[in-house]
Amino acid sequence: MPEFRRGRSSLVVLVILSIGLLTFAYRQGPVGPLALIQRGAMTVVAPVQQGFATVVRPIGGFFVSVVRLGRLRAENQALKANLLQAEQRRVSVAEMGRENDELRGLLQMRDRFQLTTRTAEMIASPPGSLEWRMLVDVGADSGIKTGMAVINNDGLIGRIVEVTRSYSWVELATSPTAGYAARIAQNGESGALSGRGPEPFQLEVYDPEAELPADAEIVTQSYAGSRIPDGIPVGRVVSSPGGLAQGTRFVEVRPYVDFTALHTVLVVLNAPAPPATFSPHQIVTDPDPPRPPPFDDPGEAGAPALAVGGDKQGEAGAPADKSAGDKQGEAGAPADTPAGR
Amino acid sequence: MMARRLVVMALVAGAALLLQTVVLPAFALFGWRPDLVLLTVIGFALVDGPRTGARYGFAAGLMLDLVSGTGQLVGLSSLVLLSAGWVAGQARPYLTASPLVGQIAVAGVVTACAVLLQGLLEMLLDIGHYSPLVLLQGMLLVSLYNAALAPLISGTAANLATRFGEDPLGKVI
Numbered sequence: 212m213p214e215f216r217r218g219r220s221s222l223v224v225l226v227i228l229s230i231g232l233l234t235f236a237y238r239q240g241p242v243g244p245l246a247l248i249q250r251g252a253m254t255v256v257a258p259v260q261q262g263f264a265t266v267v268r269p270i271g272g273f274f275v276s277v278v279r280l281g282r283l284r285a286e287n288q289a290l291k292a293n294l295l296q297a298e299q300r301r302v303s304v305a306e307m308g309r310e311n312d313e314l315r316g317l318l319q320m321r322d323r324f325q326l327t328t329r330t331a332e333m334i335a336s337p338p339g340s341l342e343w344r345m346l347v348d349v350g351a352d353s354g355i356k357t358g359m360a361v362i363n364n365d366g367l368i369g370r371i372v373e374v375t376r377s378y379s380w381v382e383l384a385t386s387p388t389a390g391y392a393a394r395i396a397q398n399g400e401s402g403a404l405s406g407r408g409p410e411p412f413q414l415e416v417y418d419p420e421a422e423l424p425a426d427a428e429i430v431t432q433s434y435a436g437s438r439i440p441d442g443i444p445v446g447r448v449v450s451s452p453g454g455l456a457q458g459t460r461f462v463e464v465r466p467y468v469d470f471t472a473l474h475t476v477l478v479v480l481n482a483p484a485p486p487a488t489f490s491p492h493q494i495v496t497d498p499d500p501p502r503p504p505p506f507d508d509p510g511e512a513g514a515p516a517l518a519v520g521g522d523k524q525g526e527a528g529a530p531a532d533k534s535a536g537d538k539q540g541e542a543g544a545p546a547d548t549p550a551g552r
Numbered sequence: 553m554m555a556r557r558l559v560v561m562a563l564v565a566g567a568a569l570l571l572q573t574v575v576l577p578a579f580a581l582f583g584w585r586p587d588l589v590l591l592t593v594i595g596f597a598l599v600d601g602p603r604t605g606a607r608y609g610f611a612a613g614l615m616l617d618l619v620s621g622t623g624q625l626v627g628l629s630s631l632v633l634l635s636a637g638w639v640a641g642q643a644r645p646y647l648t649a650s651p652l653v654g655q656i657a658v659a660g661v662v663t664a665c666a667v668l669l670q671g672l673l674e675m676l677l678d679i680g681h682y683s684p685l686v687l688l689q690g691m692l693l694v695s696l697y698n699a700a701l702a703p704l705i706s707g708t709a710a711n712l713a714t715r716f717g718e719d720p721l722g723k724v725i
Binding site: 221222225226228229230231232233234235236237241245246248249250252253256259260263264267268334335336337338339340341342343344346372373380382385387388407408409410470471472 | 569570572573574575577578580582583584585587589602603606607610613614616617618619620621622623624625626627628629630631634635638667670671674677679680681682683685686689690694
């Protein structure tokens with residue numbers, strides 16, 4: 212009986228100690244003595260994990276291949292089917308090529324963003340079952356900062372959430388605490404993308420009236436202050452819209468990235484992001500307004516009055532209005548003006 | 553003898569941690585993978601009883617919390633693993649008839665409870681949001697994984713515990 216009591220008392224002490232640590236860690240946040248110890252432990256353990264990964268990964272890879280043999284066979288079948296389909300569609304390749312050239316020409320009209328990236332190797336994941344993060348072998352010494360996007364050739368993987376000199380933690384996009392601005396590639400409708408652990412992502416479409424094409428592609432959307440590049444592929448909508456909920460719609464998005472087979476990834480170093488705030492020298496206080504066209508141009512007599520604005524309206528706007536009114540008959544007035552009727 | 557046993561326990565925890573973080577992510581099923589550290593806690597608890605289970609669980613949990621980066625709250629895994637060690641240790645007297653089956657059953661049940669406890673604590677502390685379906689899926693898959701690996705991992709931990717004496721932590725703490 213005394214032994215039982217002694218055992219119980221030590222359990223109570225340990226529970227109180229754990230709750231005390233938990234409370235302290237919860238209150239201190241990402242800064243404080245416990246966070247400092249965690250960073251120190253990470254600096255010590257990460258190289259060990261890296262060395263261990265170098266040794267065991269090839270062996271693990273063999274076993275993984277054996278385990279996934281069935282899936283690889285299925286993938287092989289699917290690829291063969293795709294190849295057959297592609298051959299059947301070869302007739303339209305010329306048309307697609309022409310369209311492609313045209314689009315390329317249009318794309319040259321604007322600057323496309325150029326991403327500077329840093330290659331990183333995934334070393335380890337956290338020990339807990341309910342954690343969706345990965346440790347990578349690049350840190351502050353390689354120019355890595357928190358908030359940077361992590362991608363691979365399939366699309367978005369996640370973002371950097373913690374950085375030491377040589378290592379960083381990546382919060383996977385599947386994490387239930389992860390959220391991204393996203394849009395539907397086909398129609399540009401915006402939404403908020405959130406991770407749900409092992410389940411597909413959830414996209415909350417802001418516009419309840421928005422049209423959701425079947426199998427729509429979802430891409431990232433940049434916003435002020437974000438380091439996530441615009442237009443990075445995320446996945447495809449897999450479910451039909453789940454109906455209205457508080458004025459918004461929720462859809463499931465199947466990620467392109469296979470989060471169980473991550474090895475080499477890219478950290479985006481220079482995502483062009485709109486600034487969260489403007490510096491004083493960037494703000495233009497008195498923009499130069501457009502000048503109205505000459506009075507004697509009958510072809511534009513109806514339109515210029517609408518284009519006039521700014522400080523010069525008083526001197527240029529009134530005559531233009533008048534001119535428009537006088538010339539409506541010959542220049543073609545808008546249908547909703549009295550003269551037009 | 554006691555010092556050697558402590559070293560062995562620390563090495564077992566370290567090896568389980570390395571395997572769990574480096575090798576097992578490749579074997580994840582729907583994002584869920586076995587919890588080897590928990591299996592070592594169960595193994596030691598089944599040999600030494602609830603006191604060692606709770607103490608080793610606390611120490612192993614603290615190690616997990618510290619190496620997981622600042623995203624993990626220190627104390628969370630400690631609380632979960634010490635509870636798991638205590639519960640597993642309580643089952644020790646009832647496993648004498650068929651230790652292997654008992655070990656598998658305890659590993660499955662305790663793992664399911666540990667995943668549930670961790671999920672509930674994370675939701676309570678607002679650091680994770682899981683649907684009941686996700687939690688249920690996690691409980692099922694991780695406990696199945698652990699039940700399958702229990703004879704190997706918990707069994708090895710239990711053998712080492714037996715070989716290097718009994719309950720040294722009781723004299724240390």
